Amino acid sequence: MTSPLDLYPISENAPDQAVSASGMQLADLTLDAVVSERIGAGDIRISADVLKLQASIAREAGRDRLALNFERAADLVAIPQDLILETYEMLRPGRISEARVLVERAEMLRRDYGAHSIASLIDEAVAVYERRNLFRRRY
Numbered sequence: 505m506t507s508p509l510d511l512y513p514i515s516e517n518a519p520d521q522a523v524s525a526s527g528m529q530l531a532d533l534t535l536d537a538v539v540s541e542r543i544g545a546g547d548i549r550i551s552a553d554v555l556k557l558q559a560s561i562a563r564e565a566g567r568d569r570l571a572l573n574f575e576r577a578a579d580l581v582a583i584p585q586d587l588i589l590e591t592y593e594m595l596r597p598g599r600i601s602e603a604r605v606l607v608e609r610a611e612m613l614r615r616d617y618g619a620h621s622i623a624s625l626i627d628e629a630v631a632v633y634e635r636r637n638l639f640r641r642r643y
Contacts, residue, residue: 508560521557525549525581552578572621579619595629597638603630 511518515530522530526547537543559574580588591609594600610626613619633639 508557508564511557512561512565514554514557514561518557522554523551525551527551550577550581552581555581576621576625579613579617579622582617583613583619583622591626595626597633597636598640600639602639603634606630606633 511521514522519530524530524533524547526549528543528547533543533548555574555578559571559578562568562574563571591613594606594609600606606626607630610623610630613626614623
């Protein structure tokens with residue numbers, strides 16, 4: 505059985521698995537294709553599958569925190585940018601006055617986007633913010 509570590513670097517050892525979010529193969533992502541407008545910005549976005557593969561490689565290498573970050577990144581691929589930025593702003597200490605708002609956001613991310621690891625991160629933040637009294641409106 506092949507270890508995930510054997511796939512690193514993916515672009516060299518598993519180029520067939522290095523597929524963009526739109527499904528394009530790495531070999532198809534060329535400067536010529538960009539210049540001739542055969543591919544656009546959406547074609548060069550990383551896919552959740554590649555991020556999950558990176559997570560398995562990191563975990564196999566004993567880099568659990570890095571693996572968790574790749575898994576969170578994989579969750580974010582499906583979430584619209586404006587929602588990501590709004591959630592980021594909500595997570596800044598002092599930006600919201602009650603835990604309920606973040607709890608509802610975590611539930612929505614789980615339900616609507618299957619973003620379980622991001623929702624868990626928000627749940628952890630809620631616990632810390634409550635403990636440190638960070639749910640007070642500062643701005």
